[in-house]
Amino acid sequence: MHRTLLLAATAALAVSAASLGAQDKAPQANSGRPTFGADGTVQVPAFELPASALSSPEARAAQAARAKMTGGAPPNDVPIDVMRRGLEMRLAPQVAEMRKLYPVDIVDQLIDGVPTRIVKPLGRDFDNTRLLINLHGGAFSICADACALLESIPIAALGGFEVITINYRMGPEAKHPAALEDVEKVYRRLLPRHKASSIGIYGCSAGGALTAQTAAWLPKHGLPQPGAIGIFGAGGVRFMSGDSAYIAGYIDGSFPPPPKPGEVRGDMTRGYFSTAEKDDPVISPALHPEIMAKFPPALIITGTRAMDMSPAIVTNSALIKAKVPSTLIVGEGMGHCYIYQSNLPEARDAHQAIVDFFRANLK
16 A cells, blocks of 8 residues: 555656656647746636536527627727717627516606616515615726626516616726716615615626625715625626736637737727726725725625636635635636526526525624
């Protein structure tokens, strides 16, 4: 027995030595193995990534359908009004499908001068003790209509909630912290008729990041934390950071990988954060333990093929370290804000998880 273990250990050491020696040589063509630079940079060989066998048949079909799609983000020189109209048109069928699956009533309303939409389940009573605030996605520059509805409709209908989705100021017309100021205005107006502990705040993509920023912002401005928050398709650090920004850039393609040194790339936020520091405690609270310790319970949702997976993981870890209750859902084979796709079982499961989370944590 001891001789077997000794032989195994000797073999393992030999393999390790051979691997270390191989790093000093030029990599063999088509070796199928990554090579590592002195600074830790990995040269990854080309490989085929099939649709995950652990994802739903619908998700695998959607992955196959991407072969017919022309993708890539629009060039940054497209006028912002053209981009906004184009995206709304593109997402209109998804919104219509979501409304068909989840019937709701939608009313526009100004709250302290901030445009909002009130979304409630259609034709039935709603929970008048709990209230949700939605902060829509769209890179802090677009998608005030479609993204707001795709995020609000299923949660209002499934949970029987009143959801107030905020059309906060965005770039290029506004800069940070304009969106936070709008969220604060609406939140202040809601507090007299709702306890903070009965209010939940959530969003996806830019809205998920803004939700994390809001949890950092409110205590600094003398306001109580909401009862719970949902950070979806984002984290409490800036986008395009961590491993997932690179991995998703090459295997998902919805967003390009981070720029190489010296490469000039357009700003999706259209200058919204141009005067801000990326590691500021409000913009990247997950980098500041003292800020995270003040967060309310959080639900974080990302996907294995999403560029936001690293920010989500880092945020979840920071909350756990701060002893704040945090639940992380990582959708297998899922990309950025997969909750927008009502035809996916994974999205419908996430919708139910969101509803259950807020029911459990809002008092």
